[in-house]
Amino acid sequence: MDFLQPVTWAEALEAKAAHPDAVPIAGGTDVMVGLNFGHLRPALLLDLTRIADLRDWQVADSAVRLGAGVSYARVISELGDRLPGLAMASRTIGSPQIRNRGTVAGNLATASPAGDAHPALLAAGAEVEVASVRGTRRIPIDDFYTGVKRNAMDGDELITAVSVVPPSGPQQYSKIGTRNAMVISVAAFGLALHPDRRAVGTGIGSAAPTPRRAPAAEEFLAGELDSSGLWESRAELPEATIARFGELVAAAAAPIDDVRGSARYRVHALSVMARRALTWAWADHRSATQEA
Amino acid sequence: MSTPTRTPTGAPEHLTGPGSGGVGDDAQRPDGVLKVRGEFAYGSDLWMADMLWGVTLRSPHPYARIRSVDTSAALATPGVSAVLTSDDVPGEKVYGLELADQPVLALDVVRYQGEPVALVAADHPETARLAAGRIHVDYDVLEPVTDARTALGHPTWNQVHDSTAEVTELSRESAHLHPEGNLVRHLKVRTGDPAPTADVVVVGEYEVGMQDQAFLGPEAGLAVPAEDGGVELHVATQWLHVDQKQICAALALPPEQVRLTLAGVGGAFGGREDLSMHVHACLLALRTGRPVKMSYNREESFFGHVHRHPATMRYEHGATRDGELVYVKAAIYFDGGAYASSTPAVVGNGGTMGIGPYVVPNVHVDCYGAYTNNPPCGAMRGFGSVQTAFAYESQMDALAAELGMDPVELRCRNAMEEGSATPTGQVIDSPAPVAELLRRLEAMPLPAASGDGEVDLRDMPGGVSNTTHGEGVRRGVGYAVAYKNVAFSEGYDDHSTARVRLEVVGGEPTATVHTAAAEVGQGLVTVEQQIARTELGVERVVVHPKDTSVGSAGSTSASRQTYVTGGAVKAACEKVRAQVVARAERLVGRTVPDLRLAGGAVVSDSEDITVPLADLLGDDVLEETLEWRHRPTEAIDPETGQGFAHVQYAFSAHRAVVDVDTELGLVKVVEMACTQDVGKAINPQAVVGQIQGGTAQGLGLAVMEEILIKDGKVRNPSFTDYLIPTILDMPPMRIEVLEYADPHAPYGLRGVGEAPNISSGPAVLAAIRAATGLPLTRVPVRPEHITGT
Known part of the structure; x- marks a missing residue:
């Protein structure tokens, strides 16, 4: 198994374009379980943890833009007021160790029907921002889940961020x-x-x-x-x-x-x-x- | 009756402070700091330069004939050193704890999913796994037998198929899983009137799912070939000598050439009593001439050890209108799975103690253990008593409801006490404070009602998953009491061996205790030190590594090691002490009747004598080795079950308080309270730890822990879907430890580890019934059972 560790987003997208079957890894809370159980044997792992930009969130166009590397623990501690539904969902995830590592983007990439973030994202009407060397597009959450553990992303795409508009109601x-x-x-x-x-x-x-x-x-x-x-x-x-x-x-x-x-x-x-x-x-x- | 010498009310504040580290103190564990710091070496941490990794190929089918095995592709894989099948087992090809019926590697038939078929040794575990995948096994898949009563041909309870019946499940030849048939053991208890009648009768049918020991340290060991043609095996296990005996048979080597040393054990609970990778690693090491490490991953671990027997049970209780038990009839079926393991002894416990700690004049129990194509079941904490306790305690609650009596009152009215006879005709000759345990629980204050003040989700059923803020939540309280035999029963020659050495090291008198008793996390090493400190009056006690260079200590199971190995260490210390005293008397030139060892010296209270051991011993080494036995038990009568089957009983009782979200079927255990008679708490903190741990494991079986099997296949071999309680599931406890000495036991102690595991679950089940008003006859209770979905 090969292991790529890009330090810029551009490098990551190039790597993904060159190796569409590369499995991205951020928190690793899904990927590592698959590796340890022998269910997942990718030819290439694409480590995204060195890309500093992914770890930020900011408010843009009245929406919270949650970088793909932001952990559940930070959603809970930093965004509980702006994204209450997602924060409540994040609280139900795993253990403190898992919440420190796992990310909402990872939940989306795996697209398991049991992923805890999904119902909150659906209810809030989130948008998933994905990118490739071809450019960036925003996928409405309604169109994102296409099958059991399948999503609307192409092989050369990576999740950049999730945008959620802070709610006007409870x-x-x-x-x-x-x-x-x-x-x-x-x-x-x-x-x-x-x-x-x-x-x-x-x-x-x-x-x-x-x-x-x-x-x-x-x-x-x-x-x-x-x-x-x-x-x-x-x-x-x-x-x-x-x-x-x-x-x-x-x-x-x-x-x-x-x-x-x-x-x-x-x-x-x-x-x-x-x-x-x-x-x-x-x-x-x-x-x-x-x-x- | 003796009186309790200590009745602590909670943990840990009541516990005695750091004392001299002797018997009765909360002596610190020698392995404690290492474990807390993550520095303790477990079996899976074993490593040697130049070692190979061993991997097991297992059957994907619960039942199949093997037509052929082709290992050529695996052998051709670069990095592979050996691929072995049953043809490569030089000695006995089958093994077992009680019956040798389990193949070391599959012979012509596999009888459960996960049965080992072949082995690979390679220079990397991934290479070994890759090669194992290249072994081609041609299976002729057979229809599995997956139900114990079906396996025995009992379509109705206790009723054998009429031989004239046209179709039976056993009509297929392949439904007969072993040459002697599908019955492993049938135990009968018959006492009193065979056809009793009673004013009030309650009948119930109960089912207990398959629990796993869920130890955190997976099966692991390292086999090292020795220059004498033998092998040294470092392995995480429960009983070195029973392993050694079986390994010797399989390898066709004498015991001198098969030397075992205990590796760090990350929990056991019975699941390490049977062999796992032991013979396999030795075979690979002897074949390759290199050290071979085997270490299961979590999924393989679920297939690599036996589980707790699932049980189906039918009980009939008859009582007078006043609530006096007249009779109990029971039919108990244990599913032993594909191989016998310790099923005969589990049936022994389930049958002889299957009506609980009550006095009943007329008893008719049939207890069966059956072969099926489910995973093999064997030893697990509580060993046959856990399953029946769910049934008999549910029956006591049903009977109380039928009589309009308080459930605790009904139990106390029928409770065993010292001098009572058990259904097997054994008169209990030490304290049996069953009623007191219950009354003490009853007297404890109840926790505050839920929903008082601000809602804290962590206190709600469902926790932070935010499923209720109090909606649908009802509280229930349940009681249960149980008893369990301590140590091995039914005439087994149950003994332990201890070697104790006393010498002066660096000017300090030092005792060394050498036994083969497995430390599995329970704290026996601490107990061995404590006993030596008390008996020899020294502070420094070294626990020698556990190995087979000393005689057998018996198994770390059946709540027996503190009793039996503790007894052996005590007796060996007494012999060493006698030598020391004799020396001291020679020194002072006369007999001094009250010489004793304390503070590293021989002292007398009546005379001004203090002889430091450092002076008395000089460079001499005093050493004694002895085998120690508890009182012999006897085999029970095969037709009536009568006999002195068990040397000692442990008693415990629980009160469970639960909140149940009755709409969603989710349970929050609010509080567990436990009372237990331990005879004498050698290490009170460790006793409380056993009670907490046993309680958690019992709670787990009541509400979540189950290996789910469909058509003989395990559906949840992972900690993702085999759930064990977290800190949010296991509530705070109230614990009262009673110390009524058993005059027959060392220091008056009783085995501690299992009893709380037995009474805990039935109390939780009773509390859920109380909260919901539902009958709930199966554990674990699932949300579907509560919501009727």
């Missing part, structure tokens, strides 16, 4: 695991309320071949909030609305039975998580008014 994130820490998701749910554009964002993890949104649930809830004037009145949500939202989120899932949980349980758990997340988010929305 966000929530919940994840089921069969122990209370350091566990792979059995099912996960991300929710974002966007009062500025009178929209609802959702994300479902570990319950379909790819991370996905629940569009019918989003439209239903946005419609209810609109038609009943609830965005402005911030009145209590009717129980029936909460319940229906849960049902629609669950209906958007297409889970399987596997070693971590049954399909039926995943569907059930999604409906419960969706109801609770909505309840908490709405309570936040209502209290925001009282503070305002």
